[in-house]
Amino acid sequence: MGSKLLEIKNLNVSAEDKQILKGIDLTINKGEIHVIMGPNGSGKTTTANAILNNPNYTKTGGTIIFNEEDITNLKTDEIARKGVFMSFQLPEEIPGISVTNFLKYAKNKVTGEPVKIFQFKEELKQYMESLNMNPNNIERSLNVGFSGGEKKKNEILQMLVLNPKLAILDETDSGLDVDAIRTVSKGIEMFKNENNAVLIITHNTKILRSLEVDYVHVLVDGKIVKTGTSELAKEIEENGYSKYKK
């Protein structure tokens, strides 16, 4: 496996004065797919938000190293420009800003280079075909009036276009039907290479059937209680989390 991409050390996070993460350690190397599983309220989404330093979450301890750089206290947009991406569980709707214009703008910010329009549109078209997306959606306002499935696919589209080093997918599979889950998996496969990594956060195991994952971590009550391979996911699918709860 490749070199270290993300290293989380003893991360403690609180939100609204409640301690949620209680000392998380997690290392992700280039070329790996990791999965964090856990019951509702265990701190999965908090982990994703903490990596991107969402100001509504307070880090009370620990560090996050990304690509040999301490990103613990950087602003969200700076972290994104270093190559971290997060697919949202509930993507925000932005009226009046088209998907194309948004992506063009974000791509320019992330790469720091002017976007070549023709090439960009071509690229967009291909990705959308692969993701079975309605090509008319690119002129619609970002996520406005999109169905749950369309929003999730749109997140995967953004991941492909922005091409981060680390993609965090927060419950991207939840609420999707089998076909949509397959499309999302396909998107992840298209994205994945030996120089980047994926962190999938989920509470069910459906998406893991069509993806090869390297590590599965079980998160319960703000702590990683067990780390294993995809076998661990299978075990949880059968037996649930009760074994790991106190």
Next chain:
Amino acid sequence: MAKSKLEEINRNIYDIKNKDDYEYKIKKGLTKEIVEEISKQKSDPEWMKELRLKALETYNKLKLPTWGPDISELNMDEIATYVRPKTKLNSSWEDVPEDIKNTFDKLGIPEAEKSSLAGVGAQYDSEVVYHSMKEELLSQGVIYTDMETAVREYPELVKKHFMKCVPVNDHKFVALHGAVWSGGSFVYVPKGVKVDIPLQSYFRLNSPESGQFEHTLIIVDEGASLHFIEGCSAPKYNKVNLHAGCVELYVKKNAYLRYSTIENWSKNMLNLNTKKAIVDEGGQVDWVSGSFGSKISMLYPMSILNGKNAKTEYTGISFAGGGQNLDNGFKVVHNAPNTSSVVNAKSISKNGGKCTYRSLVKITENAKNSKSSVSCESLMLDDFSISDTIPVNDIQTDEVEFSHEAKIGKISDKTIFYLMSRGISEEDAKAMIVRGFAYPISKELPVEYAVEMNNLINLELEGAIG
């Protein structure tokens, strides 16, 4: 990183102050002598002089409005109502004096004229300094000229319509306008003539402690169509300036008029403007309005739908920053069957600015089978800005479809986080959200003006963070 076009702007273009260098500036205040002097300076015909004096009497009788923003700081004794720049009306930019031409150059007017306008009028203080229209419109019988020329050359047409749509006694500042009006544009589009490219008049007030009282009169005859654009700006002074213009629009049977405004008066301006349209059978008037400047604005364009199947749409946005109180809105009277109105009003307030949407929808007994749909949305960028909606709906028949929807919101932290997670800075994220909010308005504008509007939004948001 290369800056995008939208970022390369600064407030300076609006703030250029030319020397207060006039040929004639009437003494401050408002008396019969002053009104008579303006009338003399303008060589008014007798009927116009009478109209002015009658308007002055009306002004003295009428009280200040008892509602809306406080305008008690306005002291007419401190306002010069007539300032004639040192130039005549020109038909070539080459003949316009250097400093005045430079101002309009920087505002992009001659450039826009070349690329996207069929005619341009430019007013500097109280007088129109430039007027020009493409030959082909002239040959089709379109008239586009300054108001004074119209009074002289088209006396019948002007007399029949001047202050008939907006009567002198409409309110106190219309009366003031009637007494001291100067400049403005007159447009007549003959029957069946479609003017495909917009005409634009730009109003620039340079002189401190003065007022601008331009009169715009547009008649779109049966089956004709026109898009008219009005732009306004002024540099900022410490004392109050006053704008009390008047716009009268006549949209005849099956005619179409779109009236677009980008207003960016300086923030010492009291903008007490009056705009009204009378629409005949099958006609349509659409208002597109961007209101950014002014200290206080009280502006409620009005459509009177007098003929059956007449239509109107109002699409407007107000953006109030600190110290601004923008009391804007729209009024419509449905006075015939099968008429329809669609209102889409938006406002943005920040740094303690106040936006009020004040409206009237009146549907008379005559207006059976009419439809009216009103939507107003406000966005507040912080916790101490103010937004208010004051609708009045007077519906006198049951056989109508009427809907009113109002939404007041803030930019959510979640949305900002979402955009920042895509590498966009907090400031850019806010600007993006605001531009998106304003998009339904900017898309109604020709592209140059949409760009100008986005520039104004970015200007307003500069330094809004932190």
